[in-house]
Amino acid sequence: MAHPLPAQLIVSELYRDPTGAETALGGGKSHEFVEIANLGPDSLALDSLFISNGLEADSIVPVRDTLLGHGLCLYGSRAIAPGAVALILDPDYRSAIAEDTSRRFSLPAGTVLLQCGDGEFGSGGLAADHGVIVYRGMKSRIDTILCSAVDPGTVPGEPAGGKITLSEPVNREGLSLVAAAVLSDRPVFDYGDGILSPGRLEPLRDGWLVESRLSAFDRTAGSVGCSVLVQCASHHFEGALPWRLETLRDGKRRTVQTGTIACSGSRGGADLRITVDSLELRFVLLVDENPSWGIDLSAVWLPALSLRITEIFPKASAGTPEWFEISNTSAMPVSLRNWRFGNGEDTAALTETGFRLEPGAYAVVTKDAAAFSTAFPGVRGVIAPPVWHTLDNTRDTLMLFDATGVPRETICYDARWFDSWPYVPLERNGGDDGCSPSSWCVAARATPGQPNAALYWRNTTVPSLDIGPVPFTPDNDGVGDKLAIRLALTAAATVAIDIYGFDGRVVKRFSGMPQEVYYWDGRGNGGDAPPGPFFVVAEIKQGNKMQRIRKKGILWRK
Numbered sequence: 001m002a003h004p005l006p007a008q009l010i011v012s013e014l015y016r017d018p019t020g021a022e023t024a025l026g027g028g029k030s031h032e033f034v035e036i037a038n039l040g041p042d043s044l045a046l047d048s049l050f051i052s053n054g055l056e057a058d059s060i061v062p063v064r065d066t067l068l069g070h071g072l073c074l075y076g077s078r079a080i081a082p083g084a085v086a087l088i089l090d091p092d093y094r095s096a097i098a099e100d101t102s103r104r105f106s107l108p109a110g111t112v113l114l115q116c117g118d119g120e121f122g123s124g125g126l127a128a129d130h131g132v133i134v135y136r137g138m139k140s141r142i143d144t145i146l147c148s149a150v151d152p153g154t155v156p157g158e159p160a161g162g163k164i165t166l167s168e169p170v171n172r173e174g175l176s177l178v179a180a181a182v183l184s185d186r187p188v189f190d191y192g193d194g195i196l197s198p199g200r201l202e203p204l205r206d207g208w209l210v211e212s213r214l215s216a217f218d219r220t221a222g223s224v225g226c227s228v229l230v231q232c233a234s235h236h237f238e239g240a241l242p243w244r245l246e247t248l249r250d251g252k253r254r255t256v257q258t259g260t261i262a263c264s265g266s267r268g269g270a271d272l273r274i275t276v277d278s279l280e281l282r283f284v285l286l287v288d289e290n291p292s293w294g295i296d297l298s299a300v301w302l303p304a305l306s307l308r309i310t311e312i313f314p315k316a317s318a319g320t321p322e323w324f325e326i327s328n329t330s331a332m333p334v335s336l337r338n339w340r341f342g343n344g345e346d347t348a349a350l351t352e353t354g355f356r357l358e359p360g361a362y363a364v365v366t367k368d369a370a371a372f373s374t375a376f377p378g379v380r381g382v383i384a385p386p387v388w389h390t391l392d393n394t395r396d397t398l399m400l401f402d403a404t405g406v407p408r409e410t411i412c413y414d415a416r417w418f419d420s421w422p423y424v425p426l427e428r429n430g431g432d433d434g435c436s437p438s439s440w441c442v443a444a445r446a447t448p449g450q451p452n453a454a455l456y457w458r459n460t461t462v463p464s465l466d467i468g469p470v471p472f473t474p475d476n477d478g479v480g481d482k483l484a485i486r487l488a489l490t491a492a493a494t495v496a497i498d499i500y501g502f503d504g505r506v507v508k509r510f511s512g513m514p515q516e517v518y519y520w521d522g523r524g525n526g527g528d529a530p531p532g533p534f535f536v537v538a539e540i541k542q543g544n545k546m547q548r549i550r551k552k553g554i555l556w557r558k
Helices: 093-099 369-375
Strands: 009-015 033-038 049-052 057-062 085-089 112-116 132-138 141-149 177-181 188-190 208-214 223-232 239-249 252-264 267-275 280-285 292-294 307-313 323-328 340-342 347-349 362-366 395-401 407-414 426-428 440-442 464-468 483-488 494-501 506-510 517-520 532-542 545-555
Touching (some): 009 132, 208 280, 223 252, 307 395, 307 407, 483 532
Parallel strands (some): 085 112
Antiparallel strands (some): 033 085, 049 132, 132 141, 208 223, 239 252, 252 267, 307 426, 340 347, 395 407, 483 517, 494 506
């Protein structure tokens, strides 16, 4: 039995357990798919093509009649062109999208549409651990295996010789497996970025495919080794292929290395040595439209204090699950794949998908993504770990570990640091250690996925109070109608603000959660405050310490 050269035809995505009931249209009955891509420089004829999961084999045939909403795909095709992507659909997909158009996949123009000739994949669909092979031959005979998605060491001898498995990584409902590395001898599958992408092979750009592998960080040299593999999937290419390595920051590119790769049979490779820098790194081929691929240095090296936990809500309430916010404070993107969170005794996977956190961006990690999105609609970058590490309501330590197990962030909180802590988050106010009362304050309002308000007014060691305008004139003429009372507080402090008239009586009292700015419209509990001098008094309490700050103002009325 003949085997093809590596990385010609590949299984590039496999969707075995769609969200929903297994026997329902829109679920396992209709939406499973196998995506294959032609990375070779020649067209691949679809004659005598079959697919098998080891229990049953079925022919692969072109879809001939146009599917609703997919008019720009290719129908009736007898070949897959170089660099093209084909999608093998379950025949029930047609009925499912006719019943509910919202269930349509988003397929790019030019996707070659195929389907099983007799029925659904295998016998009763694909189980969560099924692998597949695509081969030439007959329903009862394998002549040539063209591509496969199987566990290492699996070599099928006949189309129905026994169940073929792809059990790692473990299948999760609603997630597909994608080929993360295909230019080596055997494809490596993972969850990609967790988003279904039928008909798209994201690493394939302008007919070129580039993959990179990093060695361990050399602390003495301050560098990492990088092996680069290149393949042309659009035409035959022989000769020297020029490239450059560049950094990217704030949209500005800077070349740090250049070179050439000798290609033979449309393939080539090179070994680089990269001096680490806290910037985004890209490998660029100097051909056609200069396609580029990111090199994820964060997999082996990160600058200190790259990620910070900046807001945390450990007190789950009705309709709002536990959550915490992560901020990328570095100048390079960070992949959170296989990071973990927890403490020194117990950790859980943060995410198994290729979640990329851009410089300056935020991610929110929560127990229940659906409930969180209901409570905070519009927040992007929400991560729901496969298993939740429960947070203590009153005091806890929370740590982040990178993919190699190195601790990258540690924060602590304790309810005893605050005079009161209702069911609201804690905001980090810029304290560097993250494990002291000066690092956290009780949030006036939740700000997941946004900069913390506390950064601007609760990041001080000396409280202050300012008022203005002086005088202020609450006469509704649009000028100076409200008095602004601005505070700067230490992290754990609480405050009560009173406005006293010149006669010593309280005219207005502000209480509740501290705010950066309070506004007074000149009215008190008994109506309009009298004109003349008044005093704004802030009573600031932190622990057993009490401090008063007083400011004098003047109210004029026409």
